[in-house]
Amino acid sequence: MNPFDYSRPPDWQAAVNSVATDAQAKFLGGGTNLIDLMKMGVETPDRLVDINRLPLAQVEELPGNTGIRIGALVRNSDLAEHPLITARYPVLSEALLSGASPQLRNLATTGGNLLQRTRCYYFYDPAFPMCNKRNPGSGCGALEGYNRIHAILGQSEQCIATHPSDMCVALAMLDAVVRVQGPAGERAIPIANFHRLPGITPNVDTNLQTNELITAVDLPAIPFATRSHYLKVRDRASYAFALVSVAAALELENGMIKSARIALGGVAHKPWRAAKAEQALAGKKVEAAAFSAAADAELAAAKGYQYNSFKIELAKRAIVQALTTVAALP
């Protein structure tokens, strides 16, 4: 861990200013990932700007039943148990509760969760010489390494890391919008454009500018999101990152699927919105064959490596199981 300065600005303007004037500064929320990475020597900020006193810890309804707004500092535990979330977006509550441990969820924030970095072994431990995400141009150690937890969709030769968040998979399925403040004012980033695929710049995780502060996440009103579910497949019953996860919701009408929403976790560099599966399901009858066909459509382009090819079949099965569960919800 390198020496660093610490400040605790009184408002978001001051917070944004401190980061805008210092390229090596980082915002500090719950610290559950950032501090860990600093200890490992992966993140080396010269200044931590502690935003924990900013008034960003509210969950509130947006006017005119247009959705709800989640402050960036709402803790994962609080969000998971919030009555508006459990009633309207059960998938988000389930996703949050499937992640990490109670102690971590008590500290981890909504904004911080969006910025979680990959758990790729080759990224997380600087003893590994190759990692294009940590050290651009050094190569990808995982490509021919121990790649059991790595990506099968949307990866590049430069990086096959996955995004580790559960919460973000639910947000991707729900078409959340990330609200940010920067020196130039406020802007809104649709969740689909927030995280990036690795391409040739895997060192850039998101489209957030380094001088921008996440202030809130907006969830649009989705009446059928009450019929939603988060399914997580992992190596142990609790406290493990997803091998594969699925956030799913179905809009049903007379035994038919009017529309489907599906996002996958553990398979790509970003929460993976399964557009092909959604298209395949629209207008179909609620039946196992339709679910399987949708899963096959989504995974047709998947590519596995030495240790993770099982994820392709596992993802298909997880999609089928999640849809089956959602369809059976009251």
Add this chain to the structure above:
Amino acid sequence: MANSNILGPARSRVDGPLKVTGYAKYAVEFEIPKCAYAWPVESNIAKGKITAIDIKAAQTSPGVLAVLTHQNASKMADAKGLFEEFAEAHGEDMSQGIRNEQRAPLADDEIHYAGQYVALVVAQTIEQARHAASLVRVSYAPELPILTMEDASKAKKPKKKQDETIQLRKGNVEPALANQNIIRLHETYSTPTETHNPIETSGTIAAWEGDDKLTVWDSTQFVKGVQSILARSYGLKIENVRVICPFVGGAFGCKGALWPHVLLATMAARATRVPVKFHLPRKAMFTGTGHRTPTSQTISLAATSNGKLQAIKHVTGTLTSPVGEFVEVCGARSTGVMYASETIRVEETVYPVNVATPTFMRAPGECPGVYALECALDELSYLLQMDPVELRLMNHAANHPIRDVPFSAKHLKEAYQLGAEKFGWSKRNPQTGQMRDGNLLVGWGMATATYPAHKMSAAAKAILHVDGRATVQCATHDLGTGAYTAFTQISSEQLGVPFEQVTFELGKSDYPFGPVAGGSNSTGTVGTAIHEVAQLLHRALAELAVKDARSPLHGSRPNDIAMVAPGRIALRKNPVTSDSFTDILQRAGRDSITVESELKDPEENEKLAFQSWGAHFCEVKIDSLLPRVQVTRVVSVMNCGRIVNAKTARSQIIGGVVMGIGMALTEETAYDPKTGLPAIANLADYHVPTNADVPPIEVYFVGEPDYAFNPIGARGMGEIGITGIAAAVANAVYHATGKRVRDLPITPDKLI
């Protein structure tokens, strides 16, 4: 059946309040004035040479007191003797300490494995040390490392452990294994590298007084061993080295040997002339304090059609590092003792690779060995269409199969019987894939557990105070097992002093000798020393009493006197003539009386074989679509002689079962196949079972006290709980799914 006379009272831990309030002081929590902090620099290549180390930036970083490397350590720490001592061959005498790595840290420029310490930074604060360590620049001339058993077997001559007690042979297995007219099985089972991961990571504080007195606070399973090795390494008088370790936050074997960090802490303290604390980061626990070697075990069985074993052959390959000493002996005390087979063959081969040095891990050898054999037996039961319990009863060994002497106090048949009854085994459908709970596949599996009864040497000191309190001391250890409590109970019973008035002290090299807390030996070994010191105490009291005209025992011969009831000695033949401990001391004008037992070799009884036994029964449930195995029920019945404390003993077995569930389903330390660096090196990625992975576990004890083994009647039970459980789980997975996974851990990908 469960025999109440084997179960001691269920006492809560005497150190419980200290633990839950945070007052229990662990080794690295001692506050030593002026203490500096060390942080390591580790090799990120697995084989090669250091060509240069640039320490300038680290040396000038704020707070830094010293940067030790192979170029300067010997001189700075005046450690030439240490390097020489470590270069010499190390004998088998475990009482003098244990080294699994035959090389002093920073001895030279050679790199033998990734994670090897190549420098140590000492600074005033841990943050300064950690930062400065990141500024050390090491250049290497890397060579292609050998990382796997396959590559090692091609590359160099493997090491066979020559010991005849390990390479076993009873008759000739080959004719039966070649006989096409009987039932035969030939399969290979593999287990991965596993890492102990106690919550308290290893650590050492070293403080020198001048050049000839050293005190270390060390998280260890063997204070006397650390004392002995350090004294010899630095040429110090043994009494000038003190080792202190009142509590250990879990060990499981990784604190039994002396590892390089202990030497580094002492070298750093000598170089800087201030006390130095080196508390290992979690990552270093994956390379710096041992692990369980991966194993590849081929089992060949031959049996008659009614299930009588004609041959068992168990061929094991394991790994060690180029500087490693430790051998994981998988077959000798599992396959070599468990079943009455006509012929038995056990072979062990060790392959050196460029991976960190392995060590003991809970039930070393027996744990993977029993896994392989008990899976093979399960497979044989299906070939024979025979119930797995029946098959084991058919081949029950009343006598040691090779030595042909009876096992002492063996009650394994009762363990099978009680376990089957408590579990409801008779309701098992013998076909695979037939039992269901809704959409879930249900599987029931069982396996035998076994672990040898080990005996070592110990001595104890007892101090009886005139107010009736007693203090008993031995340089033994409590790894979190409940040893403090068990030894307080044994002291109370043997001395004849109420439990509440006994203080048992351990974890200091100042006390009489205690052996390594390993091999499930402590309760029996230290218990025997307590038994002996209690006899000495009663003798000393008798000698005072017979000389005291006011004592009812006045004029009697001390030989005719013994303890007859707590707190009283009396004539053996006429117990009414008695005197109380406190009256004797009071009348003699003594505040206290102190006795110490002698350290001697344990008495061996060659006419019997001593081994603990047990049986695990378990249920798993598996979603066939998303096949993560969930263990939903375990019944474990153990036969370990007398159980001193019913509560902490039950916890020990539960702990072993939990660790075995991890072995079966989740635990694996994976390495990068190219560089040999551990890919899994933290508690998020190394999957020990969480509460949600652990089902209700019922534990029962059967048998009788094994007084032929020692006067306490206890054979020890720290390890046996983990043996067999991975096989029981794997066998249940087969029963549920019809799929035999012979490669642990059984993660979801292996069942798709």
